[in-house]
Amino acid sequence: MSLANPLALLWGLLIVPIVIFYILKIRLKRVPVSTVIFWRQIFDEKKPRSLWQKLRHLVSLLMQLALLLLLVAALAKPFFSSEVLEARRILLILDNSASMNATEVTPSRLARAKEEALRIIAGLHFQDEMAIVTGSAPPQVVCGLTGHQRTLRSAVENMGATDSPTQLTAAVALARNLAVATEEGAKHNRIVVISDGCGEGTAELARAADVALITVGHRSPNIAITRFQARRSTIDPIGYEILAEVANLSDEPAEDVRLAIALEGRTIDIKPLKLGPNGRWSEVIESTTADGGLLTAELVIKADKDFQPLVDSLAADNRASAVLPKREPVPVHMHSPHGNLFLQKVLEANPLVRLTTSKELPKQFASGTVTVFHRETPAQLPAGSVLVIDPTGDCDLWKVGNNLQNPIVTQQDRDSPLMAHVRLDNVILPEARKLTFVPSCKPQVLAGAVSGDPLFALIERPEGKVAVLTVNLDKGDLPFRTAFPIMAMNLFGFFTSNSGELREALPTGATAEVTLPASTAGVTTFSLRAPDGTTRKLPPGGVKTTVGPFDHCGVWAVVPDAPGAAALDEFAVNLMNKAESDLRPPEALPAPATAAEVGLAGGFLGGPAWWYLALAALVLLACEWYLYQRRWIS
Amino acid sequence: MPLFDSDFLKKLEYLSLISKRVFRGSLMAQRRTMQKGAGIEFADHREYTPGDDFRYLDWNLFARLDELLLKRFQEEEDLHVYFLLDASRSMAFGDPPKFDFARQVAAALAYIALADLDRIAVVAFANDIMADFPLTRGKGRILALLKFLEGLIPSGEDTSLERVATGFVHREQRRGLVVVLSDLYDTAGFERGLDILRHRRYEPHLVQIYDKYEKEPDGMLGDLEMWDVESGAARKVTVTEKNLRQYRLLFDDFQTSVQRYCNRYGLGCTRTSTEIPFDQLILRMMRQAGSVR
Numbered sequence: 001m002s003l004a005n006p007l008a009l010l011w012g013l014l015i016v017p018i019v020i021f022y023i024l025k026i027r028l029k030r031v032p033v034s035t036v037i038f039w040r041q042i043f044d045e046k047k048p049r050s051l052w053q054k055l056r057h058l059v060s061l062l063m064q065l066a067l068l069l070l071l072v073a074a075l076a077k078p079f080f081s082s083e084v085l086e087a088r089r090i091l092l093i094l095d096n097s098a099s100m101n102a103t104e105v106t107p108s109r110l111a112r113a114k115e116e117a118l119r120i121i122a123g124l125h126f127q128d129e130m131a132i133v134t135g136s137a138p139p140q141v142v143c144g145l146t147g148h149q150r151t152l153r154s155a156v157e158n159m160g161a162t163d164s165p166t167q168l169t170a171a172v173a174l175a176r177n178l179a180v181a182t183e184e185g186a187k188h189n190r191i192v193v194i195s196d197g198c199g200e201g202t203a204e205l206a207r208a209a210d211v212a213l214i215t216v217g218h219r220s221p222n223i224a225i226t227r228f229q230a231r232r233s234t235i236d237p238i239g240y241e242i243l244a245e246v247a248n249l250s251d252e253p254a255e256d257v258r259l260a261i262a263l264e265g266r267t268i269d270i271k272p273l274k275l276g277p278n279g280r281w282s283e284v285i286e287s288t289t290a291d292g293g294l295l296t297a298e299l300v301i302k303a304d305k306d307f308q309p310l311v312d313s314l315a316a317d318n319r320a321s322a323v324l325p326k327r328e329p330v331p332v333h334m335h336s337p338h339g340n341l342f343l344q345k346v347l348e349a350n351p352l353v354r355l356t357t358s359k360e361l362p363k364q365f366a367s368g369t370v371t372v373f374h375r376e377t378p379a380q381l382p383a384g385s386v387l388v389i390d391p392t393g394d395c396d397l398w399k400v401g402n403n404l405q406n407p408i409v410t411q412q413d414r415d416s417p418l419m420a421h422v423r424l425d426n427v428i429l430p431e432a433r434k435l436t437f438v439p440s441c442k443p444q445v446l447a448g449a450v451s452g453d454p455l456f457a458l459i460e461r462p463e464g465k466v467a468v469l470t471v472n473l474d475k476g477d478l479p480f481r482t483a484f485p486i487m488a489m490n491l492f493g494f495f496t497s498n499s500g501e502l503r504e505a506l507p508t509g510a511t512a513e514v515t516l517p518a519s520t521a522g523v524t525t526f527s528l529r530a531p532d533g534t535t536r537k538l539p540p541g542g543v544k545t546t547v548g549p550f551d552h553c554g555v556w557a558v559v560p561d562a563p564g565a566a567a568l569d570e571f572a573v574n575l576m577n578k579a580e581s582d583l584r585p586p587e588a589l590p591a592p593a594t595a596a597e598v599g600l601a602g603g604f605l606g607g608p609a610w611w612y613l614a615l616a617a618l619v620l621l622a623c624e625w626y627l628y629q630r631r632w633i634s
Numbered sequence: 635m636p637l638f639d640s641d642f643l644k645k646l647e648y649l650s651l652i653s654k655r656v657f658r659g660s661l662m663a664q665r666r667t668m669q670k671g672a673g674i675e676f677a678d679h680r681e682y683t684p685g686d687d688f689r690y691l692d693w694n695l696f697a698r699l700d701e702l703l704l705k706r707f708q709e710e711e712d713l714h715v716y717f718l719l720d721a722s723r724s725m726a727f728g729d730p731p732k733f734d735f736a737r738q739v740a741a742a743l744a745y746i747a748l749a750d751l752d753r754i755a756v757v758a759f760a761n762d763i764m765a766d767f768p769l770t771r772g773k774g775r776i777l778a779l780l781k782f783l784e785g786l787i788p789s790g791e792d793t794s795l796e797r798v799a800t801g802f803v804h805r806e807q808r809r810g811l812v813v814v815l816s817d818l819y820d821t822a823g824f825e826r827g828l829d830i831l832r833h834r835r836y837e838p839h840l841v842q843i844y845d846k847y848e849k850e851p852d853g854m855l856g857d858l859e860m861w862d863v864e865s866g867a868a869r870k871v872t873v874t875e876k877n878l879r880q881y882r883l884l885f886d887d888f889q890t891s892v893q894r895y896c897n898r899y900g901l902g903c904t905r906t907s908t909e910i911p912f913d914q915l916i917l918r919m920m921r922q923a924g925s926v927r
Contacts, residue, residue, distance in 0.1 A: 028857050029857075030864050034870070035817070037821060
């Protein structure tokens with residue numbers, strides 16, 4: 001046996017004053033009484049008769065000395081070398097993934113898992129150490145190796161629920177890294193996983209020799225939205241598409257399920273669903289609106305009088321959301337000396353376009369306006385986005401040459417978004433103009449003739465983008481082709497940078513990249529706001545940074561650190577994880593085990609020696625107090 | 635602060651007036667004394683106790699009821715009132731001291747008696763008779779009495795009521811009312827002394843005085859040295875809650891035994907704490923005297 005704090009033995013010197021006080025005896029308080037008639041009757045009734053009663057003073061002294069020695073021994077912290085050699089290092093992985101929020105056990109799987117974890121902590125022996133790692137994505141060490149039970153309990157109790165997917169394999173790898181192998185210590189390392197078993201790789205982990213799996217919960221049915229995405233149509237300027245998928249992750253049919261889809265609270269569609277056992281429903285829903293906002297899908301599981309309602313134990317996957325970008329109106333000014341009805345109608349066909357026309361060349365052009373020049377162009381093209389069709393005069397970017405006779409489109413930039421869904425094969429383009437671009441201009445040829453001359457080109461200027469179509473609309477049949485309005489649509493989508501825009505709804509556990517502006521309304525610091533309103537600080541603006549991982553379903557937002565400031569960016573985060581939504585553990589998983597069954601639950605023994613010494617001292621103190629109160633000492 | 639100041643004297647005068655107005659004929663000289671054989675008017679019966687004069691036994695009742703009952707007569711005469719004042723050290727105990735309270739009560743009763751033309755005498759005692767104020771009459775003697783009372787010091791040890799009563803009854807004096815003012819802490823028991831007075835045809839009236847701390851000795855818990863103020867003996871004890879409960883029981887038993895003794899022999903008995911003012915006690919005694927009559 002060794003002493004961890006041998007200096008504490010000096011407290012043993014307190015024996016000296018105790019013995020001195022015993023010998024000298026403390027002067028008692030003198031209390032006058034008018035008569036001792038009654039007191040004599042009381043005290044003379046029980047005269048000391050036995051040897052024990054005669055020795056009670058000595059017994060009291062011995063008890064006090066024993067009490068002191070026990071306390072001194074406790075302060076010296078004695079320990080046995082075997083305690084050090086047999087110390088365990090427990091790496092506890094507590095699964096707090098989305099499936100642990102299932103409520104088929106009261107109050108939830110996670111709460112049950114925490115109870116098991118607390119039992120293990122209570123069962124820690126002296127010199128044992130424990131670390132706690134989360135089992136959701138990404139695995140994190142929430143408490144490093146320590147034997148301090150209060151710290152460990154606090155870490156377990158403060159571990160919050162998440163909607164992140166399970167990553168037990170990565171968590172076990174992290175735990176193995178933590179378990180620093182020492183010559184004697186390696187054999188005492190134990191990795192303990194407390195999980196519901198739902199998630200990938202759990203069955204393999206259960207078979208690992210160094211892993212003990214404690215399972216909570218049981219097979220439970222669940223209906224989940226497994227996919228939900230929305231995007232703007234690439235063709236229709238105000239159209240959008242929703243991809244929704246619902247899965248019945250149970251062995252029972254779900255007869256009366258409805259999927260209600262709403263945009264900013266306004267219902268846009270309700271889909272009645274009938275799902276067989278392990279059935280799946282998927283559909284692309286199309287709709288139109290220029291308004292953007294938050295699209296939500298919610299599963300409503302109803303009970304008919306003939307059907308019992310399906311018990312749905314997980315709420316996180318019954319609701320999904322997606323951000324639909326808003327389409328802003330685009331002011332367009334068309335200048336054509338003689339007008340062109342086809343061109344004007346094509347422009348007006350776009351519901352986002354707010355068209356104005358002129359036949360006289362305006363002296364000034366409003367900023368933020370897309371300007372369309374038909375034939376007549378100013379010598380200096382205005383700033384902003386410009387479309388030039390059939391130019392007849394020179395400008396600062398090109399010089400107009402001779403006509404190209406019946407050019408055929410032989411080259412087409414199929415990768416350009418401007419040419420998406422556009423086929424110019426066999427389109428007659430007579431009297432297309434030959435353009436000679438100034439050397440500083442680097443045009444991107446979107447469509448070119450066999451001679452190599454550009455027929456449709458894009459020029460990126462610092463002042464704005466310029467697209468030029470050299471085709472004479474009055475001579476050719478391009479205005480009659482469907483390619484023409486599609487080209488116009490692509491062009492305006494390109495000018496406004498929102499063609500076919502997709503704001504992908506992210507699965508929980510994912511991260512996203514955002515570029516923070518240097519400053520917004522004087523604010524240079526930004527935060528990531530979680531769906532529950534809590535915020536996390538982001539790096540100062542002006543940098544590209546990664547936000548996340550998003551560990552809860554809902555809408556996350558990057559906001560400037562100013563009250564009432566509008567969000568810079570929003571991310572819809574949904575569970576969308578079939579493995580996580582499936583609340584049925586794999587068949588290959590061993591039978592559920594508890595902390596007690598894997599030999600980790602607490603018992604009374606196992607504490608440090610000083611604790612028992614202190615306990616003995618406490619018992620002795622209680623005895624001494626009892627004896628004192630019972631007037632064994634007088 | 636003097637024991638008998640002007641306020642005290644005012645209270646005495648007030649009590650004297652009250653006694654005449656409300657209790658006329660029911661106290662002291664205006665009261666008909668229970669002198670056996672000397673009276674002519676039959677009053678009532680009481681149980682026979684050893685020592686009573688056989689001549690006053692009601693033989694007719696004995697023949698009819700087979701019970702020995704004593705006939706009592708009322709005698710109209712001026713009353714001799716004797717005050718036996720306990721001056722032992724135990725009377726110095728308390729806040730206010732029991733001895734001060736006893737002296738005030740004695741002075742008040744004496745004043746009322748003197749005002750009613752009765753004769754009074756005061757005997758201070760402890761182990762034996764310590765001081766005497768001889769039999770006197772007349773209201774004008776009250777100041778001399780007060781001076782005598784003020785001069786008394788509670789310094790006696792080992793109260794012995796029996797010895798005091800024996801010495802008292804052997805004096806050549808008329809029978810009368812004997813007001814015993816004491817805490818009755820007599821290790822040999824207070825009964826023997828009172829028996830002697832009764833047997834010698836005195837009419838004892840007990841005024842038992844105690845301090846609140848004697849009744850409820852709170853704060854006497856734990857290890858302490860108990861010091862008997864009367865004997866000066868000290869004793870180291872540990873007082874527990876249980877001991878305190880036992881003490882309260884014994885004290886209550888003692889009080890009950892005093893009352894029981896007086897009830898048995900038809901004696902007047904007033905048990906009082908020093909917490910109540912002496913004048914209230916006198917009024918209470920007056921009411922008791924009126925009610926018992």
